[in-house]
Amino acid sequence: MTTTYDVPAEKLIMVGAEKLRENKEIAPPAWAGWVKTGVHKELPPVDKDWWYVRCAAVLRQVYVEGPIGVSRLRSKYGGKERNGTMPPTFSKGSGSIVRNVLQQLEKAGYVRAVKGGRTVTPDGRRVLDNAAYEIQQQMPELKLY
Numbered sequence: 001m002t003t004t005y006d007v008p009a010e011k012l013i014m015v016g017a018e019k020l021r022e023n024k025e026i027a028p029p030a031w032a033g034w035v036k037t038g039v040h041k042e043l044p045p046v047d048k049d050w051w052y053v054r055c056a057a058v059l060r061q062v063y064v065e066g067p068i069g070v071s072r073l074r075s076k077y078g079g080k081e082r083n084g085t086m087p088p089t090f091s092k093g094s095g096s097i098v099r100n101v102l103q104q105l106e107k108a109g110y111v112r113a114v115k116g117g118r119t120v121t122p123d124g125r126r127v128l129d130n131a132a133y134e135i136q137q138q139m140p141e142l143k144l145y
Contacts, residue, residue: 004063004128007135015131016056017049025108026055029100038093040081051101058101062111062120063128069117073098 004012020026028051034044037054047053054077061076062068077093102118105111110124120128 002129002133002136004060004132007132007139009060011135011139012128012131013053013056013060015135016059016128017052019127019131020055020059020108021049021052023108026052026104028052035097036094037097038078038091040079040091040093054097055101055105058098059105059110059120059124060128062102062105062118063125067114067117067119070095070098070102072117073102 032051036042036044037050058073061073065072071092074092074095077098078091079093080088081091082088102111105124106113106118110121110127111118112121
């Protein structure tokens with residue numbers, strides 16, 4: 001059986017974003033068109049469907065990392081903040097985006113809250129594993145058996 005671990009993350013996230021777009025519970029908020037994804041960024045994302053990609057990426061991170069909270073996810077989506085003449089420093093990503101994504105995934109039934117963060121439900125695992133199976137069928141060089 002093909003799982004999330006067996007396919008490249010980039011392809012899994014893109015196919016997962018397409019699957020999440022079909023769910024009515026997951027939709028970008030009104031402010032998603034002009035918000036930055038962190039203090040280290042200068043401009044908002046140029047991709048108009050970035051919300052679904054971020055939802056799929058967060059779902060994959062919750063699947064892979066186990067119980068994970070907002071703070072650790074903020075660190076995953078952070079980056080280097082340039083400080084002018086001072087040396088660059090690391091800055092965390094937006095907590096509001098991560099919280100809203102997790103709340104939407106929880107409402108859709110893909111993630112549930114447990115002690116220590118959030119973990120993926122069987123429905124969320126099924127969505128990602130089905131996406132991994134589709135990718136594995138399209139890429140013959142990924143045949144596992």
